[in-house]
Amino acid sequence: MMMTTLKRVAQEAGVHVATASAVLNGAVGNTRVSESTRDRVLLAARQQGYVRNESASRLRTGKSNAVGFIGGDMRNPFFSELAACLEKALLQRDLQLVISHVSISQSTTFAKTVQILHQQMVNKIIYWDEPASSLFEPFKADTQMLPIGFTKHTRPGVWLDLNHAIRLSVAYLVKRRMRRVGFFAPQGQKESPSVAIRLKTFQNECLKFGLRSPTSGYYVGESWDIQAATEGARELLRNHPKIDAWLGFNDIAAMGLLFAAQAMSRKPVIVCFDGTPLVRNWPGKPPILDLKIATLAEKAVSVAVGEESAEVTGKRRHWIRPELILPN
């Protein structure tokens, strides 16, 4: 089965390509088509199995039906979940998701990734914005960039309320009468600003609630590396036997804590940040700080396609309010 062209469809229907194009694009602009012509074109297109050549269409219009997503490694369940939710929201609008990279390697800079997407004529990009990656530089003006994440900026974007999320977690730990709490997060080679912000916020909340400053620990490696997380967690638990409760910053970090605690027959309270399916069914049902990934994705797509604005007005700086899910 060969690829048909618009020309061939038009010939078959006995009309000009321009007319066929108008029909197949839903009769835009001032071009209207008679019922019978319309039917003939539609029939011919169906018979020949016509599929629009996206390359040509994109070249001509400079637009595409694809929206890019730059996140983290898809092996991190948070990002595969986010991508799945984004895709779902896009498909409902007849749009397509293009993922920049499955795994962003060290050498690949953000700018390079944007460029690759741009080459594909993707002119809307949703990206997970971590201060760590220093993604804040300005880019090609002709690509619309929508940041999402939990950094709390005053600039437009779709933001999760980090303060609220951490406050919920700390309040819960206080209510359960935890005295000494800790924090476990992934960390690359360098100091990560994004982790620092979370730790800082956590410290602040602890202070407010009268807890002593939290212990912190990290695993060195890719964020999705559950092996690194488990090894890190094991060492952390060994070094800090008196900590009652841990906040795992990332479902993989949480998973590492859960694995390690179990192997060592320890039972600290472990709050899981993210809320992907991965941790939801852990035996004993740990408390989960649900980031509401589906809601985030829906909102992001809605903003990206222009249905809603992401302007920051007054105190409205966050769109998504995470929730704490407790074992029942």
Add this chain to the structure above:
Amino acid sequence: MMMTTLKRVAQEAGVHVATASAVLNGAVGNTRVSESTRDRVLLAARQQGYVRNESASRLRTGKSNAVGFIGGDMRNPFFSELAACLEKALLQRDLQLVISHVSISQSTTFAKTVQILHQQMVNKIIYWDEPASSLFEPFKADTQMLPIGFTKHTRPGVWLDLNHAIRLSVAYLVKRRMRRVGFFAPQGQKESPSVAIRLKTFQNECLKFGLRSPTSGYYVGESWDIQAATEGARELLRNHPKIDAWLGFNDIAAMGLLFAAQAMSRKPVIVCFDGTPLVRNWPGKPPILDLKIATLAEKAVSVAVGEESAEVTGKRRHWIRPELILPN
């Protein structure tokens, strides 16, 4: 920063577009360029930050630097791992990975997915071939399709040796003196041929080794749904208290078994099929049937780009030999 065009680069360098094109594409064909011209073009391109317009290039040549991948849902760690490995192998060859769909919904047919990739001018597609999905129909002749998977076909493709994998597992269980063994797998709404083949093979191997026919169980839901897997496993373990060992067909299935067994304080031997990072660090280090995903990906890419052939010659029908990884 606006997008530059080849024309603008050529103007700046004082040459014709055709010359600039020749330089930027590595001087193909009979077109050779003098050293100085070459340098001028390269300089101008760098100064203007020239990036080839892929849409135009694809439209003109009918080729692209992208290779498609159609697998399962990326929330299934097997597929995200496979995608990451494929991407790595492709990047080494300056090629790009385009993932068809993050999550293949029920309604999306395989043909539709191929079409979407094709629209993007992807003319090489690597796909995970499960008999379940009835992917065997012929497709557009102008797209090169490379099947990979463990179905053992006589047609070209990159195949994992399923028999060998299961034989290794059964031999291991026999050596550990297991008497009653079982099988746990994901299953959609309908009977899945792919699962049936695995079960059949498992049964055969059990017979050969003098074990009684294995018990089988399934979880109904998406393959990546760890919650469904855990619930299914819990019921399975409850209903079959005397089974000594289980084969989890899928790391999610294995994970479900591990979760459930732990919650019920049971300790059957659980062999994990796949070998993604997810199960590698489970406390107690379960035996893992490593499918060698990285090797599979490398081989698949090598075949897809034409470095190697996937022709089936004589008895050589499998390329990848899975290995059993034991706790040390």
Add this chain to the structure above:
DNA sequence: CTGAAAGCGCTTACAG
């Protein structure tokens, strides 16, 4: 060694 021209398939003003 370099230039001029054609054309990939589509869409969009514009003319009729």
Add this chain to the structure above:
DNA sequence: CTGAAAGCGCTTACAG
């Protein structure tokens, strides 16, 4: 209501 034409940016034979 429909047709003719231009042109998006690129690459590839071909001519000089």
